[in-house]
Ligand SMILES: Nc1ncnc2c1ncn2[C@@H]1O[C@H](COP(=O)(O)OP(=O)(O)OP(=O)(O)O)[C@@H](O)[C@H]1O
């Protein structure tokens with residue numbers, strides 16, 4: 814059966830998609846799904862391993878299929894991998910959806926992600942790499958978003974509430 818998520822979350826690594834996504838799902842009384850988790854389950858290896866074994870383009874191809882599938886299978890809250898919006902076809906699929914872009918500034922990003930080897934794109938110089946990623950991606954997050962919610966200085970609960978307000982969605 815083809816369906817659509819009640820809300821799709823996009824945004825950079827560590828912005829709180831998983832944390833807020835789970836809270837949002839609970840508040841709305843729906844399920845939570847995360848395309849990064851789908852990929853790990855399907856591939857039976859970590860995302861870092863896929864990057865090392867096959868490189869980023871191969872990961873993006875796997876991710877594109879995972880996002881396409883989740884968008885048609887899942888009717889709850891769906892969090893996408895941070896780089897999924899790089900793909901033009903994925904952005905086209907998001908055009909008819911309710912999409913929240915969770916944003917943060919670089920200092921918040923460094924606080925939340927730290928030097929975490931599980932995030933291969935931020936493994937060497939997180940501050941510089943994050944700035945470069947955002948230069949390339951900010952406009953793409955904004956392009957797909959129907960609402961932007963800033964997360965700086967807000968608790969996950971406050972971000973969740975702001976997302977509900979922005980979407981004018983009520984609790985279950
Ligand atoms: N509003 C917030 N304020 C402070 N810390 C937060 C907030 N939201 C999430 N965090 C913390 O930041 C870290 C990253 O959060 P989370 O895993 O939810 O982000 P993400 O966007 O799903 O990241 P990724 O999918 O790239 O791993 C976690 O340690 C989480 O507890």
Ligand SMILES: O=C(O)C1=C[C@@H](O)[C@@H](O)[C@H](O)C1
Pocket residue numbers: 825826849860893894895896897931932933934
């Ligand atoms: O921003 C990115 O490019 C990524 C974000 C993560 O969600 C993972 O999908 C992976 O680490 C790549």
Ligand SMILES: [Mg+2]
Pocket residue numbers: 830831832847849892
């Ligand atoms: Mg996550």
